[in-house]
Amino acid sequence: MSIRYALLGFLSWKPFAGYDLKKLLSNSLSFHWSGNNNQVYGTLIQLHKDGAVSIEVLQQEKLPTRKVYTITERGLEELNAWLRSPAELPLARNDFATRLAWAFSLPDPQLLAILDGYEASVEAHLTLYRERCRRGEPAPARDLREAALWESVQEHAIGFYESEMRWLRELRLKIMRWDAPPLSPKSE
Amino acid sequence: MSIRYALLGFLSWKPFAGYDLKKLLSNSLSFHWSGNNNQVYGTLIQLHKDGAVSIEVLQQEKLPTRKVYTITERGLEELNAWLRSPAELPLARNDFATRLAWAFSLPDPQLLAILDGYEASVEAHLTLYRERCRRGEPAPARDLREAALWESVQEHAIGFYESEMRWLRELRLKIMRWDAPPLSPKSE
């Protein structure tokens, strides 16, 4: 998809500086891009070269200069063209699932241990995001429809991690089911 | 995660040629990597340089030469070290959801149209994969446990796309709910 459209999207909401956009992207679950400067600043320069955004330089006292980017007609057209083009299928590729596939030689206790670790990190992530949703993330709500669309986008991200958690819980039960039986005779 | 471990994984099952691995990766939902030669062949060369695999060249009559790769002790150790390292969190980033977030200026009929297109492609993908599961994909089953683990991996991929479908259906209802009311008084 490329970060280009995520940036154009935010700029179609209102003007931002690169620094703002970087934070928006690295704090968002739904549009998460690593807190990298390279891509954000680089793509903004590219967008400007393509006439999709205009730049306004703001001198600030006691703070560094800000370059505020505003989307142009060309930029809006590009965003719109992208919206109407067919969406890419997401990939189910998943690091943990891949590990699981090759866990043949990993004894159950170790398998459960890495499951614990992974489950905890997904759970933490989910909690953090739910908290952030509750407090209200910076999100456009120019009308009720847009607010509803954003709500759906948030639900998508939450649903994604919830689905991961459900699968992990089933997996744990499965492993414990084949682990438990031999232990029942013991008492002490 | 990199394709390196996916390749090491398959080779820990049994020896394969690059061509086989390429097909396995491009046909798999769970480990899907695009049918690209560059990465597979390149990574195999890398693995060989690192002593993680050994090569056996098979001359065939009437068919091109095959280079069959076998995993070494070093390779098995590397795979095992990776298995015990913490798993990466998957990203919820989703092309369609990103489009939705910026669909402010897209009228509902067009929004429903792109939803249709996307839903159809997810559905098609899911059907195709279910079919492939039913027929039985090439998968290791050295014991019952490994077969069960692979089943879970398959369920993960299917669950991923099913979760996407559920979300899309809810989204459609949501859009139709705010679309429908104004139409009720009309009667031709």
Add this chain to the structure above:
DNA sequence: AGATGCATGTAAATCGTTACATGATTCA
């Protein structure tokens, strides 16, 4: 004194995809 935030950028590396290139065989 040292960490964190504001604000910009660059360098280097890795990861991934599409497309190109070759050449024999087999199937329609």
Add this chain to the structure above:
DNA sequence: TGAATCATGTAACGATTTACATGCATCT
């Protein structure tokens, strides 16, 4: 004859991440 399968590889590009670099202000 033309397409598909087998089998290897390379070139070029694009996407993404990590880390480096600067400099002032504020908070602990």
